[in-house]
Amino acid sequence: MTATITTDTTPDTATDGPLVSGILIPMLPVADLARSASFYGALMGLELRREFVQDGQVTGLALGRGDIGWGLNLRLRSTLAAPADLRGEHPVVWKAEDYEALAAFRDHAAELGSDPVMFEHDDAVLVRVVDPDDIDVYVAVPKRAWTSFQGYTLEPSGYRATHSTALTAS
Numbered sequence: 001m002t003a004t005i006t007t008d009t010t011p012d013t014a015t016d017g018p019l020v021s022g023i024l025i026p027m028l029p030v031a032d033l034a035r036s037a038s039f040y041g042a043l044m045g046l047e048l049r050r051e052f053v054q055d056g057q058v059t060g061l062a063l064g065r066g067d068i069g070w071g072l073n074l075r076l077r078s079t080l081a082a083p084a085d086l087r088g089e090h091p092v093v094w095k096a097e098d099y100e101a102l103a104a105f106r107d108h109a110a111e112l113g114s115d116p117v118m119f120e121h122d123d124a125v126l127v128r129v130v131d132p133d134d135i136d137v138y139v140a141v142p143k144r145a146w147t148s149f150q151g152y153t154l155e156p157s158g159y160r161a162t163h164s165t166a167l168t169a170s
Contacts, residue, residue, distance in 0.1 A: 025062065026092045027073040028135060029084035033061050035132050036074050042112055043129065043137070044094075046072060054079070077133075087134035093126070094139045102127055102141050122150065122161055 030036040040046050040063055049071065050062035059079040064071030077084055096102040102118075106127045109116040114129040124140035131137055151163035 023070060023092065025064075025071045025073050027060075027075050028091060028131075028133075029077040029080055029086060030074045030131075030133050031077055032132065033058060033074055033076055037061050037063060039132050040072055040074070043109060043114065044072070088136065090128075090136035090138045092138075093124075094137070096127075096139050096141050099125065099141055102139060105139050121159075 028036070037048060041048070044063075045065065046063035047065055048061060049064045050060075051058055052060035052062075057079070058076070060073060060075045062071055062073045075084075096105055102125060106116045106118055109127065109129045117128045119126055119128065120143075123144065123146070124142050126138050126140040129137045149164060149166055150161055151166065152159040153162040
């Protein structure tokens, strides 16, 4: 797949407040901690780093590695106060450093039998796999900076860029 790289010349958006550089530890609700830990361990090379116990039951795990600077928490869905069902959603989009790394991830996921799908969006080239809880796992290489607004509408064929002014703006 050949990606089209676009250059957005809009100035960077300035905001007040602390600068956040990325995701350190996202948390996903899962049905089976061991099964999900095994899946993410194999897919992303993560290792068990923490275990959280409440009233004698393991309710969460943290996966990571010392050399990558980020991790992933898994929380037992049945222990959450409210339903936390992210099936069919992509709560985290992981970043690959370049197209070569993205292709390597796709090949690795295929070797694991995860049926990766590579596709292109306005913002990124992505690889999608589905975890044991039917949560979409996206790994991407951005195509352009997020320096201007773009609205999308879900249509039968997927999301389509549709508006340049926020509907939520008052």
